[in-house]
Amino acid sequence: MxxxxxxxxxxxxxxxxxxxxxxxxxxxxxxxxxxxxxxxxxxxxxxxxxxxxxxxxxxxxxxxxxxxxxxxxxxxxxxxxxxxADFSPELLRRVAHALRRSGFPLALLGDTFTDGFDYYVDAQGPTNDYMVRYLDLNPGCHRFWNDFQNHVPPDVFAAFSLGTREEMEGLAAELHRTLPGLLTTNVLKSPRYEGFFCEMMPCGTxxxxxxxxxxxxxxxxxxxxxxxxxxxxxxxxxxxxxxxxxxxxxxxxxxxxxxxxxxxxxxxxxxxxxxxxxxxxxxxxx
CATH class of the missing domain: 3.40.50.1000 (HAD superfamily/HAD-like)
Known part of the structure; x- marks a missing residue:
């Protein structure tokens, strides 16, 4: 070698x-x-x-x-x-607010593997067919979270939404406009799921x-x-x-x-x- x-x-x-x-x-x-x-x-x-x-x-x-x-x-x-990654509670609240305003679903990846699930879903936020099918393909992998305003989920390190490519690219652009310098985003297509992901992580991740x-x-x-x-x-x-x-x-x-x-x-x-x-x-x- x-x-x-x-x-x-x-x-x-x-x-x-x-x-x-x-x-x-x-x-x-x-x-x-x-x-x-x-x-x-x-x-x-x-x-x-x-x-x-x-x-x-x-x-x-x-x-x-x-x-x-x-x-x-x-x-x-x-x-x-x-x-x-350190996704601060204040930034999580602002991300949740931005996605609700934009009309897209939000899932938050938590350091919860040993608790038997992978991510939280904003129960009060919007949803779409892409997220519904994603949850159907991953039964038991999520927990719903009801109150982002007063109490955010613990140990969150990343987030994602789902939609068409154009929607997710538009969402990423909007997040960078409203939360400048605070996030790293990637718009990706997974071969396993319909639609595109918009990944969101703290800046520099x-x-x-x-x-x-x-x-x-x-x-x-x-x-x-x-x-x-x-x-x-x-x-x-x-x-x-x-x-x-x-x-x-x-x-x-x-x-x-x-x-x-x-x-x-x-x-x-x-x-x-x-x-x-x-x-x-x-x-x-x-």
């Missing part, structure tokens, strides 16, 4: 898994080879923690995982929280900031990190890493930021990239 890269940060949807939500045998073998070669492998996903854990266990990874686009870092062996926190545990510097992803919530880590790789199925903005574009997730592009790294054959454009 080339000693240049000591940590591999991997997005899940559109990168690690294919369109049927499976990790191919070739990709699994490549990750195992990276671990044997001494690389630290970190899953960095926009998924909530409960949906990252099964993937980490399937791959036999014991390293911390980064979830909810960098807003949470957890230890999967005992579900200990290593770090989470990204996968990259979280990956760097994890890397610091091993004294790993940014230039020793390789990051692989496909969507806008991967931009910061692809731009900041020593080697940023976009998948062939990545959006154009991510491809433009990457130093190299691998084959798509349907072509085992991640496995191909890992093989080149381990063999010291990273393309010269990197």
């Amino acid at each position: 080339t000693a240049k890269f000591r940590l591999l940060a991997i997005d899940i949807d559109g990168t690690l898994v294919n369109s049927t939500d499976d990790v191919s045998d070739r990709t699994r073998r490549a990750i195992e080879a990276a671990v044997r070669a001494g690389m630290v492998v970190v899953l960095a996903s926009g998924r909530r923690y409960s949906r990252v854990v099964p993937i980490a266990r399937e791959l036999g990874l014991s390293t911390p995982v980064v979830s909810s686009s960098g807003a949470l870092i957890k230890e999967t062996r005992n579900h200990t929280t290593l770090w989470r 990204t996968k990259w900031s979280a990956v760097c926190r994890v890397a610091a545990q091993w004294g790993i510097r940014p230039r020793e990190i390789c990051a692989v992803g496909d969507d806008v919530n991967d931009l910061a880590m692809i731009s900041g890493a020593g080697l940023g790789i976009a998948m062939g199925n990545a959006c154009e903005e991510v491809k433009a930021a990457a130093q190299w574009v691998a084959p798509s997730h349907e072509e085992d592009g991640l496995a191909y990239a890992i093989t080149l790294i381990l063999e010291g054959r990273v393309p010269q454009t990197a």
